[in-house]
Amino acid sequence: xxxxxxxxxxxxxxxxxxxxxxxxxFVALVFVICWDILTRKIGFQIxxxxxxxxxxxxxxxxxxxxxxxxxxxxVRNVHVRIDVFTAGKTxxxxxxxxxxxxIVFAIPYCAVATYYSYLFAQTAFIQNESSDAPNGLxxxxxxxxxxxxxxxxxxxxxxxxxxxxxxxxxxxxxxAARAAPPAASH
Amino acid sequence: xxxxxxxxxxxxxxxxTFIMFVGYPVAFVLGGVALSFGVLGIxxxxxxxxxxxxxxxxxxxxxxxxxxxxxxxxxxxxxxxxERSGVADxxxxxxxxxxxxxxxxxxxxxxxMGTIMAATTGIVGASVIMLTLIALPTMLExxxxxxLSVGTIASAGTLGILIPxxxxxxxxxxxxxxxxxxxxxxxxxxxxxMSLVYLIYIGILAxxxxxxxxxxAADAGPQSHQELIRLLLRSFLPxxxxxxxxxxxxxxxxxxPTEAGGAGCAGALLLAWWNGRLNMKMLTDVIESSxxxxxxxxxxxxxxxxxxxxxxxxxxxxxxxELLTAVGIDTGWEILIFVMGLVFIMGFFFDWLEICLIVLPxxxxxxxxxxxxxxxxxxxxxMLWFVVLIAVNLQSAFLTPPFGFALFYMKSTVPPSVTxxxxxxxxxxxxxxxxxxxxxCMIWPEIILWLPRYxxxxx
Amino acid sequence: xxxxxxxxxxxxxxxxxxxxxxxxxxxxxxIRKLSNGSIDIKFFEPGALVPPGQAFDSVASGALxxxxxxxxxxxxxxxxxxxxxxxxxxxxxxxxxxxxxxxxGEKMMQDLYAKYNIHSVMCHLIPPEASGWFRxxxxxxxxxxxxxxxxxxxxxxxxxxxxxxxxxxQAGEIFxxxxxxxxxxxxxxxxxxxxxxxxxxxxxxxxxxxWHQQATVGDLIINKAKWDSFSPxxxxxxEAACDQTVLRGMSLGESLQPKALAELTSKGxxxxxxxxxxxxxxxxxxxxxxxxxxxxxxxxxKAWDSLNKFRKEYAIWKDRGYxx
Ligand code: NA
Ligand code: NA
Numbered sequence: 005x006x007x008x009x010x011x012x013x014x015x016x017x018x019x020x021x022x023x024x025x026x027x028x029x030f031v032a033l034v035f036v037i038c039w040d041i042l043t044r045k046i047g048f049q050i051x052x053x054x055x056x057x058x059x060x061x062x063x064x065x066x067x068x069x070x071x072x073x074x075x076x077x078x079v080r081n082v083h084v085r086i087d088v089f090t091a092g093k094t095x096x097x098x099x100x101x102x103x104x105x106x107i108v109f110a111i112p113y114c115a116v117a118t119y120y121s122y123l124f125a126q127t128a129f130i131q132n133e134s135s136d137a138p139n140g141l142x143x144x145x146x147x148x149x150x151x152x153x154x155x156x157x158x159x160x161x162x163x164x165x166x167x168x169x170x171x172x173x174x175x176x177x178x179x180a181a182r183a184a185p186p187a188a189s190h
Numbered sequence: 191x192x193x194x195x196x197x198x199x200x201x202x203x204x205x206x207t208f209i210m211f212v213g214y215p216v217a218f219v220l221g222g223v224a225l226s227f228g229v230l231g232i233x234x235x236x237x238x239x240x241x242x243x244x245x246x247x248x249x250x251x252x253x254x255x256x257x258x259x260x261x262x263x264x265x266x267x268x269x270x271x272x273e274r275s276g277v278a279d280x281x282x283x284x285x286x287x288x289x290x291x292x293x294x295x296x297x298x299x300x301x302x303m304g305t306i307m308a309a310t311t312g313i314v315g316a317s318v319i320m321l322t323l324i325a326l327p328t329m330l331e332x333x334x335x336x337x338l339s340v341g342t343i344a345s346a347g348t349l350g351i352l353i354p355x356x357x358x359x360x361x362x363x364x365x366x367x368x369x370x371x372x373x374x375x376x377x378x379x380x381x382x383x384m385s386l387v388y389l390i391y392i393g394i395l396a397x398x399x400x401x402x403x404x405x406x407a408a409d410a411g412p413q414s415h416q417e418l419i420r421l422l423l424r425s426f427l428p429x430x431x432x433x434x435x436x437x438x439x440x441x442x443x444x445x446x447p448t449e450a451g452g453a454g455c456a457g458a459l460l461l462a463w464w465n466g467r468l469n470m471k472m473l474t475d476v477i478e479s480s481x482x483x484x485x486x487x488x489x490x491x492x493x494x495x496x497x498x499x500x501x502x503x504x505x506x507x508x509x510x511x512e513l514l515t516a517v518g519i520d521t522g523w524e525i526l527i528f529v530m531g532l533v534f535i536m537g538f539f540f541d542w543l544e545i546c547l548i549v550l551p552x553x554x555x556x557x558x559x560x561x562x563x564x565x566x567x568x569x570x571x572x573m574l575w576f577v578v579l580i581a582v583n584l585q586s587a588f589l590t591p592p593f594g595f596a597l598f599y600m601k602s603t604v605p606p607s608v609t610x611x612x613x614x615x616x617x618x619x620x621x622x623x624x625x626x627x628x629x630x631c632m633i634w635p636e637i638i639l640w641l642p643r644y645x646x647x648x649x
Numbered sequence: 650x651x652x653x654x655x656x657x658x659x660x661x662x663x664x665x666x667x668x669x670x671x672x673x674x675x676x677x678x679x680i681r682k683l684s685n686g687s688i689d690i691k692f693f694e695p696g697a698l699v700p701p702g703q704a705f706d707s708v709a710s711g712a713l714x715x716x717x718x719x720x721x722x723x724x725x726x727x728x729x730x731x732x733x734x735x736x737x738x739x740x741x742x743x744x745x746x747x748x749x750x751x752x753x754g755e756k757m758m759q760d761l762y763a764k765y766n767i768h769s770v771m772c773h774l775i776p777p778e779a780s781g782w783f784r785x786x787x788x789x790x791x792x793x794x795x796x797x798x799x800x801x802x803x804x805x806x807x808x809x810x811x812x813x814x815x816x817x818x819q820a821g822e823i824f825x826x827x828x829x830x831x832x833x834x835x836x837x838x839x840x841x842x843x844x845x846x847x848x849x850x851x852x853x854x855x856x857x858x859x860w861h862q863q864a865t866v867g868d869l870i871i872n873k874a875k876w877d878s879f880s881p882x883x884x885x886x887x888e889a890a891c892d893q894t895v896l897r898g899m900s901l902g903e904s905l906q907p908k909a910l911a912e913l914t915s916k917g918x919x920x921x922x923x924x925x926x927x928x929x930x931x932x933x934x935x936x937x938x939x940x941x942x943x944x945x946x947x948x949x950x951k952a953w954d955s956l957n958k959f960r961k962e963y964a965i966w967k968d969r970g971y972x973x
Contacts, residue, residue, distance in 0.1 A: 033263065034264070041452070044797060066259070067253075067254040073482065082485075083215035084602055085214060086211055086610060087609075089211050091213070102214065105214030116245065124247070124250070136722065136725035244707055247712070257818075258822065366665050371828065371851060444831065446826050
C-alpha cells in the first residue's frame with residue numbers, strides 16, 4: 005500500500021513537471037500570433053517561413069498546450085463532473101464511485117484512445133505525412149505523436165488516481181489519510 | 191432482439207441520462223457509455239470494431255487541427271490575466287458605481303460586456319469562461335444572488351454564438367450553402383434583441399427583489415466630479431485600451447477574430463505590467479489556472495465526439511427522421527414547430543455541432559418545399575430564416591442541463607461555494623427568455639430578414 | 650444474386666453545395682439503383698462521421714467505408730495526388746479525361762492509392778474555377794507584391810514567387826477577413842458556387858481564367874478490403890455510377906456557370922480577365938514550382954512526366970483539331 009501511494013505521488017509530480025513546461029506555450033502562442041499579425045501588416049516575411057507555416061505552427065502549439073495538460077487536470081480533479089447528487093456523499097463513498105468510474109469509463113476509454121492514437125501517429129510517420137498545403141510545415145508525425153504522449157500521460161493519471169483511491173479504501177488509516185486528495189485548489 | 195438492435199441509439203441516451211449523475215468526469219462518462227454501446231452494436235452486428243478508429247481522426251479535426259478554436263486558450267488566458275491583475279475587478283466596481291441608480295446595474299454591465307465580447311469571438315467557451323473569471327467574483331462579493339450571477343454570465347457569454355462572428359453560423363452556412371455574410375447580418379438583430387431582453391429582465395427582477403441584486407448605497411463611490419473623473423481614468427482606460435486592441439485589430443483589418451484573441455493577450459500582459467502586477471509568480475499562477483481550464487474544455491470534446499459518433503453510426507439520425515413520420519405531421523408550420531421543439535430537446539444532450547449535422551440535412555429538404563408566403567415576404571428567403579431560427583434556438587443548448595457546454599465551462603471556473611445546483615437553477619429564467627425570443631423571431635420574421643434586406647443581400 | 654452489403658459513404662462536400670453536393674448524392678443514388686439495392690449505401694454530410702480532412706486515413710484504416718472527395722485533398726500524404734486532381738496550367742476537361750481514362754492517368758492514381766490500402770475510382774470532373782475574388786483591381790505585376798491572399802494548393806507556391814503573401818484561413822473565416830481587409834483577395838471556386846457563398850457582397854473584382862485549376866477530378870475512395878469484398882457485378886456498378894457522375898459533372902458544370910456569371914454581373918461584380926503578361930508570369934513561376942516538386946517527390950515526377958508526355962503528343966491534335 006505504501007508503495008502504491010509512492011508510485012501515485014511520483015506520477016503526480018512527473019505530470020506536474022511536464023505540464024509546467026508546456027504551460028509556457030501560452031506565451032509562445034501569443035508571441036507567434038502577434039508576430040504573424042504584425043509582419044503581415046508591414047509586409048515582412050522570413051523567406052520560406054511566411055504566414056502559411058506560421059498559421060500552422062499556431063495550431064501545433066495550441067494542440068500541445070491542451071494535450072499535455074489532460075492527465076494533470078485529472079489528478080488535479082478539475083475535469084467537469086455533474087455532482088448534484090453525489091457531492092454530499094462521504095469521502096469513502098465517493099472513492100468507491102470513483103473506482104467504479106475508473107473501471108467502467110476511464111480505463112476502457114483510455115485504452116481505446118491510446119491504441120488508435122498510436123496507429124494514427126505511426127501512419128503519419130511511415131507515410132512521412134506533411135501539411136496538405138505544399139508550403140506548410142513538414143513532419144506531421146511530430147504533433148501526432150504528441151497526442152499519443154498526451155494520452156499516455158492521461159493513462160498514467162488514471163493509474164495514479166486508481167492507486168490513490170485503492171489506498172484510501174483499503175490501506176491502513178495513516179496511509180489512507182495521506183491518500184485522501186488535497187482539496188481541489190483550482 | 192431486433193428492436194434492441196434498431197434502437198440502441200435511443201437506449202444509449204437513456205443510459206447516459208442516468209449515469210451522468212454518478213459524479214464521474216463527464217468526458218469519461220460520455221466516452222465510456224459510447225464504447226459500451228459500440229461493443230453492444232458489434233454484438234448485434236450493427237457496428238464494426240474498426241469504426242472505433244474514427245475516434246482519433248475526430249479528436250484531431252475537431253480539437254487539435256482547428257485554427258478557429260485557438261480562440262479558446264487565448265480568451266481563457268486573457269481572462270485569467272485580467273482577473274489576477276485586478277483590472278477586471280476595478281472595471282466592474284466602477285461600472286457599479288456609475289450604474290448605481292439603475293436596479294441590477296452590475297448584472298446589466300455584465301450583459302453589456304458579454305454583448306461587446308460577442309462581437310470579438312464566435313466561440314462560446316471563450317466568452318463564458320472569460321466572463322466568469324472577470325465578473326463572477328465581483329458579483330458575489332457585492333451580494334448578488336448566486337443564481338442571478340450565474341444566469342447573467344452564462345446567458346451573456348452564450349450571445350457570442352449568435353452575434354457575429356460566430357463559428358456556428360459559419361458551419362451552418364457551410365452545410366446549407368448560405369452566404370456567411372448574409373447569415374451574419376441576419377443574426378445581428380436577434381442577438382441584440384436577446385441582449386435587450388436580458389437587460390429588461392434583470393432590471394425588473396432587481397427592482398422587484400433588491401435582495402437578489404443589492405444596490406449600492408446612494409452615497410457609495412465618488413462624491414465629486416473630480417473623484418469621478420479619477421475613477422474613470424483609473425478603471426476605465428485600461429479595459430478600454432484592451433477592447434480597442436481586440437475590436438480594433440478585427441475591424442481595422444489587421445487580424446481575424448481568432449488572431450485578435452492573441453493580440454488581446456499581449457494587451458492584457460501589457461496592462462498587468464502597467465499595473466505593476468506582472469511577475470514570475472503571477473505569470474506561473476495564470477498559466478497554471480488557464481491551462482487547467484483549457485484542458486478541461488478540450489477534454490469534453492474527447493468524450494462528446496465519441497458519443498455522437500456512436501449515436502450516428504448506430505443509426506441515430508434515422509431514428510430522428512422516423513420520429514417525424516411517427517408523429518404524422520406534414521404542413522409547413524407543423525414541421526417547423528416540430529423541428530424547433532426537437533432541436534430544443536436535443537439541446538439537452540448534444541452540442542450545437544452535432545445537432546446541426548443531424549437536423550439540418552434531415553429537415554431542410556422537407557421544409558424547402560413548403561410555402562411560407564405570405565408569412566415571409568419571399569419564400570426564397572425561407573432557408574435563411576429557418577437557419578437563423580435554429581441558431582437562436584441552439585443558444586439554449588449551451589444552457590440546458592444536463593449537458594450544456596456553457597454550464598460545464600462555468601462549473602470549472604466558479605468558486606467552490608457555487609454548485610451545479612445553483613447553476614441549473616440560475617439558467618432557467620434565461621432559457622425561458624430565449625424561448626420567448628425564439629417565438630418572437632418565428633412570429634415576426636422581419637427581426638431576422640429586415641437587416642439583410644436593408645443591405646440588399648436578399649434580392 | 651449479390652449479397653446485400655451496408656456501406657457508409659461520407660461526402661467531403663455538403664449536399665447543398667452547388668454541383669458538388671447534388672453530384673455526390675447522385676453517385677450514391679445510382680449505386681443503390683443500379684445494384685438493385687444490393688449495395689445499401691448511406692450518404693453522410695461532411696464531418697458527420699469524420700472531419701473532411703481525415704477521410705483519407707479513416708478510409709485507409711477501414712473506420713470509414715467510402716468517401717467522395719478529390720485526390721487534391723491528400724497532398725499531405727503525397728504531393729503527387731495533385732496531378733490526379735488539378736495542377737496549375739493543367740489540361741481542360743477533354744484533354745484531362747483523355748489522359749485519365751486512356752493515357753494511364755487513372756491507373757497511375759489507383760496504384761498510388763493502393764500503397765495506402767485504398768481503391769479509388771474517378772468519379773467527377775468539373776470545369777475551370779475562377780482565378781479569385783479581389784478587393785481592388787490588379788493593374789500591374791507590381792500590385793501583387795505584398796498582397797494578402799487566401800490561397801490553397803500548388804497555386805499558392807506560384808503566387809508566393811510573385812510576392813503574394815498566402816494565407817491559410819479556414820473556409821469560415823474567409824468572408825469576414827475579405828470584408829474587413831484582413832486579406833485582399835481569395836481564391837475559391839467556380840461562379841455557381843461562389844455566387845451562393847456570397848463573396849460578391851465584399852469583393853467586386855472577379856478574375857479569370859482560373860489558371861490554377863482548369864479542370865478538377867473528383868474520386869470515390871473505398872477501403873481496399875471493402876472493395877475486394879464486392880462481387881464483380883457490384884464493382885461494375887460502382888464504376889458505372891461513377892462514369893455517369895463524371896458525365897453529369899461535365900455537362901451540368903458547363904451548363905450552370907453562364908447564369909451564375911450573369912447574375913454576378915447584375916450585382917455589380919466586375920469580371921476581369923488576366924492579360925497575357927500576367928498569365929505568362931504565372932506560368933513561368935509555375936514551371937519553377939513544378940520543377941522543385943519533381944525534384945522533391947519521385948511520385949510527383951512520375952505522374953507529372955506522364956501527364957506532360959501525353960500533353961506533348963496531344964498538342965499536334967489540339968492545335969489543329971480545335972478552333973483556337
Ligand atoms: Na460572436
Ligand atoms: Na444542453
